[in-house]
Amino acid sequence: MTDRTSNIVASLDIVEEKRLLDLSQEIGDSVFAIKINWPTILACGKQIISKLGKYSRIICDLKIADVPNTVNLIMKQIETEKPYAVITHLFTGEDSLKTLMDNEGGIRVIGVASMSNSGAKKYLNPNYASLIKDANSAGCYGIVGPGNDYKLLSEMSKIKGNMKIFCPGIGAQGGNYRGAMNSGGDYMIIGRSIYENPSPLKYILNLEKS
Ligand code: BMP
Numbered sequence: 242m243t244d245r246t247s248n249i250v251a252s253l254d255i256v257e258e259k260r261l262l263d264l265s266q267e268i269g270d271s272v273f274a275i276k277i278n279w280p281t282i283l284a285c286g287k288q289i290i291s292k293l294g295k296y297s298r299i300i301c302d303l304k305i306a307d308v309p310n311t312v313n314l315i316m317k318q319i320e321t322e323k324p325y326a327v328i329t330h331l332f333t334g335e336d337s338l339k340t341l342m343d344n345e346g347g348i349r350v351i352g353v354a355s356m357s358n359s360g361a362k363k364y365l366n367p368n369y370a371s372l373i374k375d376a377n378s379a380g381c382y383g384i385v386g387p388g389n390d391y392k393l394l395s396e397m398s399k400i401k402g403n404m405k406i407f408c409p410g411i412g413a414q415g416g417n418y419r420g421a422m423n424s425g426g427d428y429m430i431i432g433r434s435i436y437e438n439p440s441p442l443k444y445i446l447n448l449e450k451s
Pocket of ligand 1: 252254278302355356357358385387409410411412413414430431432433434
């Protein structure tokens with residue numbers, strides 16, 4: 242695993258296992274982490290988490306949103322695969338979040354405090370401050386904030402405390418790597434712009450120089 246400093250999280254939403262493993266081997270050392278989401282886990286099975294763990298830290302984007310008992314059952318399933326972190330929704334409240342924090346694998350928890358899609362502006366994003374407060378009190382490692390909404394991102398960064406802000410919405414969703422960093426984002430989650438790029442590694446290295 243890399244000691245190289247990178248703040249890029251490659252969101253490899255790929256459903257063909259061989260392609261995913263090959264690309265992870267190619268870029269795993271050059272990014273902070275690889276994030277996988279439901280499409281990959283449904284297509285390849287949960288063991289893909291530990292298989293990819295050979296190449297990078299793995300962030301499991303499950304966006305968990307359930308009652309504590311179910312949250313616990315989900316965590317038991319992924320604890321065996323030893324991901325670096327898991328992404329959860331925060332709106333389900335303190336009891337569900339506490340169950341996540343108590344997981345036995347020492348898995349870090351990243352909470353969704355706002356989203357990058359326009360629909361999130363109606364219900365979720367107006368509540369970012371309360372969600373961040375809950376995440377902070379629970380001891381979350383990080384929060385998700387939109388890398389394509391610099392105004393919201395800078396508001397979030399003022400109240401994030403010690404948590405890291407993970408920013409999707411870069412590239413395909415209109416956000417800019419530098420713009421999101423200058424607005425207080427810590428880690429840039431980038432999917433299609435990496436895995437649809439003809440030269441993903443070159444793209445990553447150039448981005449950091451941009
Ligand atoms: P892309 O760069 O291809 O748009 O991928 C972004 C990734 O981040 C996807 O896995 C998506 O599910 C996730 N994501 C997002 O786009 N916006 C959010 O607010 C939260 C996310 O987890």
